Amino acid sequence: MSSLFVIIFLGTLFYLALSVNVKNYINLIGIQGLLLFGIAIFELHELNVVHLILILAETLIFKGIIVPGLLYRISKRNKISVLKNNKTHRKAKGFNMVIITALVIGLSFVFSHNQQDAHLEIQYFTAAISAMIMGILFITVNKNIIIHLISFLVIENGIFLMAIAVGSNMPMLVNAAILLDIFSSVLVLTVFLNRIGQFFQDVETDQLTELKD
Amino acid sequence: MIVLFAIVTLIASGLAFFVRKQEINHGIVILFTLCSIAFNFYEYLHIDEVQLNMIKPDALGLIFLAIISVLGFFTAIHYRTYANKKKETDRTVSIHNSVYILFLAALAGVNLSNNFGLMWAFIEGTTLTGAVLIYHDRDKLALEAVWKYVFVCSVSITLAFAGILFLSVAAQGTNSVDFQFDSIRALAEQMNPTWLKVSFLFILTGFSVKMGVFPMFNVDIDAKDMSPSPIGALFSSVLLNAGFLAIFRFYAAFSGTSIQGWMHNVLIITGVLSILFSAAYLIRVKNYKRILAYSSMEHAGLILLAVAMGKAGYVAALLHIIFHHWLNQAFFIK
């Protein structure tokens, strides 16, 4: 069952690579949150109530509901639904991105497979690395900062997957702190994103290139 | 005591936020910094004593803590004159001061924590609080700087977190890992060197933005440029420290293993590239604050080089850090 989730997760990466609609991005990030919740439930062998609540809060509520909701509101307020760039151009770019995604996933798989580490869950690890790299790549090829934020969330999801893949056992307090940090960083980012929407006419990064040498 | 300090921090921050009278506000901050100096002294008396499982003031941390509290005090005083000179509104001042207290506390946490995860969390805390401090002027450029800063920091911090996760992969083979510095250091020899290398690579990259060295120095420079000058000074001194300390903790933990030579090479590459790029920009840039920012990047590169040089280098690095701070503080404030 968890393998299915991972495959769907990787599929969302392809979709993200191809998508030209902000709405799609938001939907996909929500779906990823739900998938992560599923994976986490399956992987959690000893069910601790506090832990369960944390996982629930982090994936289902935070990643699956709150963040997509926030992003919806922002995109609506700033009247962005379709990316500004020329559609055909985006298609071509998207096609390249698909090939790159495939390559990244393939290489990640090869890399994780070669590690031969007994404690490593190869499927999650592959997905995690692919998500991280793809997240950065999404940021580099897009100009819209909402998509930047979403790509950041993709990286976050990758990290979450990796934490599962390595069976990390951080102390509870640390886990909570990390959760809080990520949560608040996204919040802060959305707040500033909103500000940018007010200050500038649109939320393309072309506006944000004043600071350079 | 830690808990007490945390409570004091929260109360002071809250008071600073709600009391909108400027002079009282500054008074609260200055009082808080004095408290933190006292706290620093207390921790000095309990050196190398594990508190709350995850807090342990060691010598290095204490030195940096001392720098933080003393510089924090002076910065607070300086901010008062700065605010008066610029005729800031009450709201700006109170938000600034409230967050400033949290920022200092987060920095103190970075220096005191004995756990990689907790340290990471505190560093993320400095990003979030730092963001508010940068966005002091509330104009377009400040907004741009803060957006870039928070965004890139968030990405970098996830990279660093990935590094910690890789470390835990490496640690899988050994039993009982609680991510304490000492236990990692003790067990590092048994760990898989490849994973350690990957981990160190991610951590170096992830924290490079805090330390302001290659490859993620850019947003740090912008942040120092756009924040008010007392904060810029603090960024290029104590925040640089925090980044350095984070990298150095990992370096120290791994230094007993076979990858030490490799780490030196990586540090040399990073240091040299930092110096090279900062030098290149130092020639080109005309803005006074940016020049200072690049110069502190150059110094950060030098510090990394010093660490890579080995034994005598540590002392050199430490001395360099301490002297660099006072000078840099002086320049920025000027």
Add this chain to the structure above:
Amino acid sequence: MISLLLIFIGALIFPGLISITKAKLSGKKGPGIFQPYKDILRLLKKGSVYSSTTSFVFQVAPIIYMASVLGAILMIPFGNFKQGLISFEGDFLMFAYMLAFGKFLMIISALDTGSGFEGMGANREALYSMLVEPAFFIVLSSVVMLSGYTSFYEMFTHFHVENYVSWLYVAISVYLLIQITLIENSRLPVDDPKTHLELTMVHEVMVLDNSGFDLGLIQITGALKFAMFGALIGNLVIPPMHLGFELSALAFVVIQALFAITVGFMESFRARLKMIYNPQFILTLSGIALIAFFAVFFITKTI
């Protein structure tokens, strides 16, 4: 002491011989051999006119010039028989620098008059004597190489000539010494003492403003200097011929006389070089000196 005496004798006949030779070659009757000295004696008795621009430098320069040449003469030995009044290792350095001292003073005394012409002469003199310095030192180096000693007396005493290469070397050295002497004494081909245009003079224009006693001193010094270099040439040539003491003394004077006649010949049949070719000419001497130096390697069979 004997060398000092011989040099004085040489200096006595030198200017007269040159002028006689030149007169005869141009078909004139020519003055007596001591005519130049009669002129000088008259000068020594005369009063002086000084330019009001000048300072004491101008007045002491001729004295120091003369003293420097006298000092240099003290170090000249007489062949392999008698060393100079003072002889020590490296005395030829003292010799060269002593002469330079006199020259320094003469140059600044020319500048002291504040005249454009004299400045020009001073400049040329300074340039030429600077350029000729290396040639002189290379020649001396080669002699040092050949003999293995570093004082005039020992150098000439231990100077052995065995085969034709050595004679070739001697020939080159003598040629070089003659040329150096001519340059040092401001003669043809670098300078013509009989020219009448200030713009083309070198040494003569430097002493335009000197008069009376000073001028007399300068002219005596010129003659002494000539004889001194002649003695140097004599020293180079006489010891290898293994003559007796008396014959050597005679040969010394004869060589001085021959030298003077040679100069006379050269000045009669040769025109002065164009001013811009002078530096090249002088530098060429250094090149020839280098050849002499290499010849020594052949002689001593180092290569």
Add this chain to the structure above:
Amino acid sequence: MDSFVPLWVLCISAILIFTVPNNFKHTISLALVAITIAFTSYWAGLALFYGFELQGLSPFSMISGDSPIVVDKLSAFFILVVNFTVLTGLLYAKGYLKSYLKTKNKHLMSIHYFSYVWLYFSMLLVTMVRGGLDFLIVWELMTISSFLLVIFDSEKEDILKTGINYLIQMHVGFLFLLVGFLFTGEFSGTISFDSMGVAFSSNELFEVFGSHGNFWLFLIFFIGFGIKAGFIPLHAWLPHAHPAAPSHVSGVMSGVMIKMGIYGILRVLTHLQSDWMEVGVFILIISILSGLYGVMMAIVQHDLKKLLAYHSIENIGIIGIGIGLGLIGIATENHPLAVLGFGGGILHILNHSLFKSLLFYGAGSVYKSTHTRELNSLGGLIKSMPKTAIFFLLGALAICGLPPFNGFVSEFLIYSGLFKSLSSANLNMSLMFLGGITSLALIGGLAIFCFTKAFGVVFLGSARCEFPIKPVEADGSMLFSKLLVAVVIVMIGVLPNLFLQPISEVVGMFVTSGGDVFAKTMHTTSQVGIISGIFILVIVVLYFMRKKQQSTVAVEYGPTWGCGYTGADPAVHQYTATSYADNYKQLTKPVVGSETEYKSFSEEEIFAPARSFVSHSHDKIEDNIINKGIAWILKTMERFAVLHTGKVQHYLIYPLVFILTLFLLTLLNII
């Protein structure tokens, strides 16, 4: 630390300078310097004449571990040289700075005197400390204090720029020294001069640098010290810094501070273990080039102090020739060459410090009374300042190496060494020695050319332009300090053996078995003294003869012979510095860079308008190596500055690329 306590007390009490009013600052500095001179000269005397080497610990020992301070013979020699020049410099400063007392405020004067005194202390310490870190600290102190002295007149914008240029170049040198010392520490375990011997013979050295390790490590030190000393092509700061500084400072800087570079080289040489030949030949060649280049550039200068500054390069070259020969002598076990080379070089250090400071003081007096250093506007000063003129003439004669002055003695020693070794050497060596001889001769000739020009143009003839204030003779204190120097110059020239004795002790540090050579040399030099005496006697006799003759005949005064034309002011067609150097410039075009700005007459011009003629000289080495090099670096650096694009997308590529690259490098085992 014990015996050196007075020195530390004196160092600290230099702060007193800040507390007293302007008029007393000089007195108090002089007192401080005098007391220090008394102490240090005593220590140096002990070392040099009694062989007792005072030892102690430096106050930095607390930080850097045990680091000794030793006054050995080499230090002692340098201490004495420094003492003398600093003293005369300070005496001179009294007169020189008098006019500045009104224009400069109290603090500037304090800083000036304080830096002067500290320059002195730091130079003393440079020669005494042995620990590497201590040495670097005092070396840096020396640089900073001299920097502060150079920028004394910082109201003029050029001067500050020059000062900063100086500071930067010194720090490049400092970097090389640091690297050198770090290598020493790496190879021997401790960073100090004393462990250098271990470093030079350690296996690691040869592993790192190959079989000629000694040479390469020495080269690093040589570059570091050579920048201070001013060997070409490391000299670029020198011709700018000396003219910018006040004259007593130029005197001290050129007289002794640049010798600290030589001191460093000598100190490193005492620890050299092999490769004497390579090092010797290297130093010889660099020095010959420095000597020739320095004097060749000096001739074309218009600025009196810049001219003198280039002569410093020349003289450093002569010193270097001596040292290089000494090393070749050691390598070939040719004792006479070694002794005479080192002896000449070391004596020339003393000599140069004397005549160069004298000349700078003279130039300073000229500047002070005329407010210009431009040769082409000076002239005829011998009438208004005859004493200064005599001292300058003396210095000029001495720097040209003419007997009976001191310059001749040291050059004589070097020459003797060269000539003595000519016949015993193989072909290559002989040619090298011949090169040394020829270049020394040429340097001598060029120096005469240069100083006849400098002296003639500045002091002789008639004035080339009107001075706003009529030039007057220099102050008593300025003349007195010149007199002191002049006396020593003549003493060395006439009684060289008095000074050769201590120098033989210093040379003994390099050549152990050269005693008999020195005894022979002393015999020779006494002859030099005798002939100098005869020379002076002849001059006196002739002078009285002339005087007697002049008293019997009529002596008239009139205008200079103007070729029959008396219409124009004679000053107008006087030879100037530019015209004096003109034919020389034609000859040396490939080496000496000079340009003239002049438009010649065209055919259409019937009534030609007024014309101007301007000539500049520029240092080709500085232009081509330093300036072009810096331009190239700047351009390359500009290419590096591409990362800060302002786009977040780019900022995130860097870490990705960085991680992937390093990961790949790791996989491929490159790092």
